[in-house]
Amino acid sequence: MAACLEIEDLYFRYHDGTEALKGVSLSIQKEEKVAILGPNGAGKSTLLLHLNGIHLPQQGVVCVGGKEINPDNEHQVRSKVGLVFQDPDDQVFSPTVWDDVAFGPLNMNLERAEIEKRVADALRAVRMWEFRSRAPHHLSYGQKKRVAIAGVLAMDPEIIVLDEPTAFLDPSGQEDLFEILENLHREGRTVIIATHDVDMAAMWATSIIILKEGQILAQGTTELLVKEDLVEAAGLRFPLISQVFEEAAVSSGQPLPRTVKEGKKLLFKLTKH
Amino acid sequence: MDVEHIHLDEFSHLQSPFHRFDPRVKIVSCLILLVIAVTLKSPVGLGAALFTTCLMIVVSRLPVGRILKRIALIIPFVLAIGLFLPFIRSGTPLYSFNLGLFTLHVTSQGLQGSILFFLRIICAALLIILVTFTTPFHVLLRSLSDLKIPQIFTHLIQFSFRYFFVLFDEILRMQRARRSRNFRPAKSILSRRTLGTIGGLIGVLFIRSFERGERVYYSMMSRGFRGEIHLLDDLQIKTKDFILGVIIVLLGVTILLIDQGGWGWPLAWR
Numbered sequence: 198m199a200a201c202l203e204i205e206d207l208y209f210r211y212h213d214g215t216e217a218l219k220g221v222s223l224s225i226q227k228e229e230k231v232a233i234l235g236p237n238g239a240g241k242s243t244l245l246l247h248l249n250g251i252h253l254p255q256q257g258v259v260c261v262g263g264k265e266i267n268p269d270n271e272h273q274v275r276s277k278v279g280l281v282f283q284d285p286d287d288q289v290f291s292p293t294v295w296d297d298v299a300f301g302p303l304n305m306n307l308e309r310a311e312i313e314k315r316v317a318d319a320l321r322a323v324r325m326w327e328f329r330s331r332a333p334h335h336l337s338y339g340q341k342k343r344v345a346i347a348g349v350l351a352m353d354p355e356i357i358v359l360d361e362p363t364a365f366l367d368p369s370g371q372e373d374l375f376e377i378l379e380n381l382h383r384e385g386r387t388v389i390i391a392t393h394d395v396d397m398a399a400m401w402a403t404s405i406i407i408l409k410e411g412q413i414l415a416q417g418t419t420e421l422l423v424k425e426d427l428v429e430a431a432g433l434r435f436p437l438i439s440q441v442f443e444e445a446a447v448s449s450g451q452p453l454p455r456t457v458k459e460g461k462k463l464l465f466k467l468t469k470h
Numbered sequence: 471m472d473v474e475h476i477h478l479d480e481f482s483h484l485q486s487p488f489h490r491f492d493p494r495v496k497i498v499s500c501l502i503l504l505v506i507a508v509t510l511k512s513p514v515g516l517g518a519a520l521f522t523t524c525l526m527i528v529v530s531r532l533p534v535g536r537i538l539k540r541i542a543l544i545i546p547f548v549l550a551i552g553l554f555l556p557f558i559r560s561g562t563p564l565y566s567f568n569l570g571l572f573t574l575h576v577t578s579q580g581l582q583g584s585i586l587f588f589l590r591i592i593c594a595a596l597l598i599i600l601v602t603f604t605t606p607f608h609v610l611l612r613s614l615s616d617l618k619i620p621q622i623f624t625h626l627i628q629f630s631f632r633y634f635f636v637l638f639d640e641i642l643r644m645q646r647a648r649r650s651r652n653f654r655p656a657k658s659i660l661s662r663r664t665l666g667t668i669g670g671l672i673g674v675l676f677i678r679s680f681e682r683g684e685r686v687y688y689s690m691m692s693r694g695f696r697g698e699i700h701l702l703d704d705l706q707i708k709t710k711d712f713i714l715g716v717i718i719v720l721l722g723v724t725i726l727l728i729d730q731g732g733w734g735w736p737l738a739w740r
Contacts, residue, residue, distance in 0.1 A: 251691055272696065275691070275692055275693065275694050276694060279692070279693075280689070282685060286636050287685040288686075290629065290632055290686055290690070291608075291632075292608035292632070299702065300695075300699070301694055303700035303701070303702070304695060305694055306700075312702065333632065334635040334636070348693060349693065352693060
């Protein structure tokens, strides 16, 4: 496995003097599913804007595929790292769904046939092909969200970054989103999400990054989510399943389950004898 | 979604020769006709222009009821100006109002001018409705940029239309939030508290729009935006379109000749 994204000692300060990032270093392996967690104002969104060169490092280095992002290659980086914004209304701006998904590929100066193929594939992948000639303001929130994802997918990025993908989605919308994320991962893409949803992170991610006050608090597996001191320091909480089984796991000497699946297994084990 | 879905182009997917008409030729030829229509100076000429326009609307199979509704929107504006005109043109007085200090005369020239003005506006509005109702909104924008309208203008229209609904939604939500905390606007808008609240609302709206603008820009950059929105040009002008366009322009020229040639009332107007 090779690191496809590396950040070293990244600092970023806004015009008003707010220090959003204070020495962030991390590395993300290829084909990982990464969840970045942290309280509001921890610098998650600022960090995400560095991943495809929207913000260039004021200090430090961001490397994508081994190449450092700089003003000369920031435009190439954007077709390698796709960024899906939290509010689809910020992203889906074109008069029709089709036009919006074609926006990225058109900026990449691709052949016409290739553009059409990519738009069709992307819209089918999020099951929005039937809506291709609709105007975005006639779509529901969940539908707009899917169009936003398609718009990034059509650029065929190796790494897809989503800011709060499950926010404001209804349960079935979240299910759909999960399926889309799983498919993206299966296609061999690296998927990174920023989220507050601890349960989702525990169930979905292979790697966890915890951010607080512009610094990395920890990076590791989902085990981090049940480390009491860490969780407390980061202003998070245990996944619900872990909360349910906390005492039972301790008294029976079993590892604390973090997902529904693990929880079921433990429950079965505890009630069998 | 709180805003009732507003369609600018709900009839743009009907089938008619006018819907199949290449939008660029349609815009140019109808624009020429429109310019001719508003320069007409005789009721006969304007009658002919109005007749032609109505004929085109019939051909385009647009529902008359909806067109009348749209027209009704501009009536107040037209009336406001149309009511003044009879008084400000000098000429033969038809009727006089004595207001003590001065006397107002309704002149026959003024009255005719007012009628002509009314007909011109109606004709122009009908033509614009015809074009916008028979062309999907995004095709209209694309055609405008094909016609070398600077992208800054088409983008302005496009973004205004797109984000109008988002902003409107935001206003509604803010309004509801205020109402649920029992805010009641005072009877007079000049009440200090009401003004303060409304001022706050407008201020917050500005800031939110500014921030949204920034996020929209970031998200466009994320997808490779470098100052220009590229379009796939899949519109093609066929001979048929060209002929139809020429016919419309010729109709316009004929109307202009009728108008100037003077059938009926004529020379006194020039």
